[in-house]
Amino acid sequence: MSENDIAYASIEHIGTLFRKRKLSPVELTKFMLARIERLNPKLNAFLTITAELALTHAKSAESELFARRGPKGHRDRGPLHGIPISIKDNIYTAGVRTTAGSKILRDFMPLRNAPVVSQLLEAGAVPLGKTNMHEFAYGITSENPHYGAVRNPWDLARISGGSSGGSAAAVAAGLCYGSIGTDTGGSIRVPSSLCGVVGLKPFIGRVSAQDVIPLSTRLDCVGPLARNTSDVALLLEPIFLRGKREPNLRSLRSPSKGARPFHLGIPKDFVLDLIAEDVRTVFEDALRAFRKLGAKTKEISIPLLAETELAGNQIAWAEATHYHQQAGWFPAHADEYGEDVRTRLEMGTKVSAVAYLEALELRDKFIQQIHVTMADNALDAIVFPTAPIAAPLIGSETISLNGTEHPTRALLLRNNRPANLAGAPALSIPCGFTPTGLPVGLQLMGAVTDELLLLRIAHGFERAHPQTLRPEL
Numbered sequence: 001m002s003e004n005d006i007a008y009a010s011i012e013h014i015g016t017l018f019r020k021r022k023l024s025p026v027e028l029t030k031f032m033l034a035r036i037e038r039l040n041p042k043l044n045a046f047l048t049i050t051a052e053l054a055l056t057h058a059k060s061a062e063s064e065l066f067a068r069r070g071p072k073g074h075r076d077r078g079p080l081h082g083i084p085i086s087i088k089d090n091i092y093t094a095g096v097r098t099t100a101g102s103k104i105l106r107d108f109m110p111l112r113n114a115p116v117v118s119q120l121l122e123a124g125a126v127p128l129g130k131t132n133m134h135e136f137a138y139g140i141t142s143e144n145p146h147y148g149a150v151r152n153p154w155d156l157a158r159i160s161g162g163s164s165g166g167s168a169a170a171v172a173a174g175l176c177y178g179s180i181g182t183d184t185g186g187s188i189r190v191p192s193s194l195c196g197v198v199g200l201k202p203f204i205g206r207v208s209a210q211d212v213i214p215l216s217t218r219l220d221c222v223g224p225l226a227r228n229t230s231d232v233a234l235l236l237e238p239i240f241l242r243g244k245r246e247p248n249l250r251s252l253r254s255p256s257k258g259a260r261p262f263h264l265g266i267p268k269d270f271v272l273d274l275i276a277e278d279v280r281t282v283f284e285d286a287l288r289a290f291r292k293l294g295a296k297t298k299e300i301s302i303p304l305l306a307e308t309e310l311a312g313n314q315i316a317w318a319e320a321t322h323y324h325q326q327a328g329w330f331p332a333h334a335d336e337y338g339e340d341v342r343t344r345l346e347m348g349t350k351v352s353a354v355a356y357l358e359a360l361e362l363r364d365k366f367i368q369q370i371h372v373t374m375a376d377n378a379l380d381a382i383v384f385p386t387a388p389i390a391a392p393l394i395g396s397e398t399i400s401l402n403g404t405e406h407p408t409r410a411l412l413l414r415n416n417r418p419a420n421l422a423g424a425p426a427l428s429i430p431c432g433f434t435p436t437g438l439p440v441g442l443q444l445m446g447a448v449t450d451e452l453l454l455l456r457i458a459h460g461f462e463r464a465h466p467q468t469l470r471p472e473l
Contacts, residue, residue, distance in 0.1 A: 007174030025082030081124030131166030161191030186416025193441025321348025
């Protein structure tokens with residue numbers, strides 16, 4: 001295998017090499033750390049690289065996997081054993097700097113790991129470091145005023161998306177095999193779309209958000225990013241809270257012959273009203289591909305869909321400002337925030353109690369409408385573009401669509417707020433490229449406990465249309 005083949009291999013394939021002793025966790029970790037050292041200055045995907053900690057975990061994994069089989073010594077913790085991953089920098093890591101991309105927390109060293117980190121370490125994952133992000137996860141571009149912008153591996157002049165931009169860029173560039181990010185209004189799915197990787201926002205509460213620096217407690221979710229659906233499933237498995245009768249996430253096999261085809265709903269309002277033509281073309285090609293695979297598609301109407309952006313903003317503005325006030329950071333340290341985050345925190349002080357309660361009430365109604373729409377139309381998932389545009393240039397405050405300028409942030413949030421407001425699981429998968437070579441993402445949104453179903457739908461598409469292109473770095 002070439003170095004690039006190793007860097008972009010699947011988690012399953014790396015695990016096979018480990019168990020055949022054709023590659024060792026220590027060798028792979030050293031390879032990845034060298035790759036990060038060479039490429040991270042271009043991308044700015046990592047804020048903190050935990051080389052010593054990574055090698056300690058890699059040596060432990062190697063010792064357990066390569067020990068003689070028997071009652072002592074040998075231990076196989078599963079598919080993630082010895083696999084190098086990264087963690088977004090708003091998730092607590094014991095003794096490792098956790099800045100949340102902020103100046104205020106530049107020296108913060110948590111005393112404990114977040115449960116999601118502990119679960120991954122117990123599964124044998126090797127932590128390479130903490131990834132760059134939009135300050136306090138309060139933005140969608142990962143243009144960080146304190147640590148510098150994360151750059152998109154497909155075009156270094158463009159944003160990676162946010163707020164989990166460092167996670168998506170690191171995965172897309174082959175600097176790790178997966179990453180754990182957070183999503184409040186699209187912060188896993190948007191960077192996944194713009195960087196050409198797979199990102200899952202689980203149903204709210206399915207992955208612990210304890211010891212994750214919050215943005216909005218009613219909207220925050222924690223989830224995985226990887227280069228394919230199988231790897232996302234393997235990353236999700238050890239951190240996932242499932243019901244007693246739910247199967248594990250490892251089997252993404254397509255339905256058996258004769259099984260009912262997947263039914264996909266396409267919103268005929270809102271999500272396709274404002275979209276770049278190059279993204280629309282790729283999305284329509286993807287829909288045709290789904291139909292060739294046997295999926296049934298139909299146009300649907302979702303009441304209140306257009307109102308989700310304002311309601312989501314009202315909730316996030318109020319809850320974010322409340323948290324930062326309770327922490328004693330705002331307004332006491334207002335001058336230490338980037339301008340965009342400070343402005344949004346100021347907006348949060350202006351959200352009235354009535355407006356906040358109305359937003360929560362609309363949220364309850366929207367949740368009901370999503371489930372009614374899916375049930376009435378017998379849908380397995382709702383499908384639409386993850387973002388209406390491909391990755392814009394760094395510094396682009398507005399984007400022109402159909403001759404009108406639109407705020408970049410609003411465009412990127414537009415198709416992603418609904419899943420957060422509904423608390424629903426949502427998955428972004430790569431579905432093609434624009435004529436200029438930028439990735440386009442397709443989003444699948446499901447019902448309450450449909451993470452596995454979404455992964456299976458996406459896996460079938462992925463097998464028929466594998467992404468073989470890699471960024472040139």
